[in-house]
Amino acid sequence: MLAYSGGLDTSVILKWLQTAYGAEVVTFTADLGQGEELGPARKKAEMLGIKPENIFIEDLREEFVRDYVYPMFRANALYEGVYLLGTSIARPLIGKRQIEIAEQVGADAVCHGATGKGNDQVRFELAYYANNPDIKVIAPWREWDLNSRTKLIEFAEQYQIPIAKDKRGEAPFSVDANLLHSSSEGKILEDPNVEPHVDVFQRTISPEAAPDKPTIIEIGFEKGDAVSLDGKPLTPAQMLTALNALGRDNGIGRVDLVENRFVGMKSRGIYETPGGTILYAAHRAIESITVDRGAMHLKDELMPKYAELVYYGFWFSPEREMLQVAIDKSQECVTGTVRLKLYKGNVIVIGRASPYSLYSQDLVTFEDDHGAYDQKDAAGFIRLQALRLRTLAMRKRKTGK
Template structure:
């Protein structure tokens, strides 16, 4: 791709050092018009400074959008219907945000007549893959610019020198090198790099931003209830809330009780292992609650099939295949399984733990008449178990007999 190939580019823009430099670099390298897009996904930062910086850089089309409700309703909740965990632990907080940002970038590119999109992800991470797979799935002919893979600004010193040379304002507290990098949204915060790179060293308490330590959490448990309708949470303690409001409330409850910390060494899609410190307070509560309501509303084989498919579904999201046909197919199956996942779960939150203490549903498959140790009014004939066991034991008996006879019956 040459400079003449690009006329207008939509940049995923935060207003920080990296994307401010990228904005000017795009203007000087390609001589193109730059459109900035800043998404509020609940990262907890003031976004108006990004607007002012873009205006100072001569940007004429500036998009700053509150996408918190869309993020939770259309991306987080569908993922939680699947109980998705990457490598059995990671709740995919960063992974699930990228397809929404990319989708909106492409929509803005269509609206403004841009022929290219750009992001600030590095060439070693997963995010470059997630952004670009989404771009190409939604607009196959789009031009993609990934500055970190092509420019020579390979250090913070060079970035600062470029900023000074082009009169890009950088706050004094941003000139020193951060001890670790942070990504945050309404679902989680992620801290990586620098002082966290050695997986043998325990992270300092200063790393944690969304939770107090379990040791400092209250000595008395917090008891709450969560209502579900068709697999999605709709109310806390009987009060109905919008998706983003509900997750915000769960985050506050998780924070107060030291819930949702994870220190993980994971396998990146690009091939290396990395260490991340994640905080997902509300999501950790939600996962336990969702599995609690599923435990009484899902048929055994449906539940087991979901659990078998979950690692594949989680891997697709982690690797950036949200818009792939296979993820859509799995989502259709998962959503079908949630038709009866309605009811209420009660939980006890205590010093980093989420404990399910009750669950009820109008669609419950749990029958006290059948499971009781007392007389069950003929609902289950225990004599039937003998034939059931013998039929299931037949292949085991045949195998054992063949072994005793030297391989022949």
């Protein structure tokens, strides 16, 4: 059961499995909104001898956003404070569905095209084992000797695997994309001190080229999930698609990041998450008026651990599921609307309202608060908070320590 994109690498892997293992191969291609036509993947698999009934191409966009992206965004998850985890969150779904189809067709092994240097090998295989502890995993990049593009192309030519003209040369960088983001890594991007060329960007125009007039939008939330845009109800995938278009046109969502991979090395990536960047800002805004201080601060303390679990591939771990229960509990009243101004790469919150708002103008006003808050109470509160500091200061006065 091969996770198959139809590109050069996985097409070579398909034929390699047939020759090295003598295996009957079943292919699985997931549509997660990567923006590519998936019909050619089917034709290529058929050309390589795969029976039509053994070619699975599935549209998983709604499930991806509803069951993976939205729960993660309820947590406001950012890896190392910057990365919105666009690639990381896609792998558990692909791995889970691959195992389900493998069991459906009676496959005794699953295979992925991730290299032995990256994070994706870990994410795929943890998803496999979490859903089938006895499955055999084949990772060609850790087994074969096709360790250069020249060897891959030679293998493809030997077995008459078609290669697009633009794929014969050395790819300037690698790209991964889905409905949440696109990422570009490797080759010309490996030097973190060199600004990426304009051609690297897949999903956004530059902020400098964005319109001089801001775009105003309103996002409606229910229990922490975005459900409407400018008053129009949208499904999760429709919402992210619409926000992606708005983000693209306003130059929003570009990140140039040097991150710490799970396998131990640092890598530089160019990430574009236009809709996700808007969604993140809007979600934090609606939380700001609906979530209690203690709950919000605890969420912010838990978030780095949650993000790390997603990045490392532990989506199906009990600790991630435990954190999710706590996070989802915090979202029970995260309902309302947020108005945003999108302008030249910026997402600016300009309004938020909720029937469950904890914000009270009577409490915060500098005008007469009609007895809602007695300012004299603050004196005792401060003295109690200062008690240990005063005790330390007295000791220091006596002992110098």
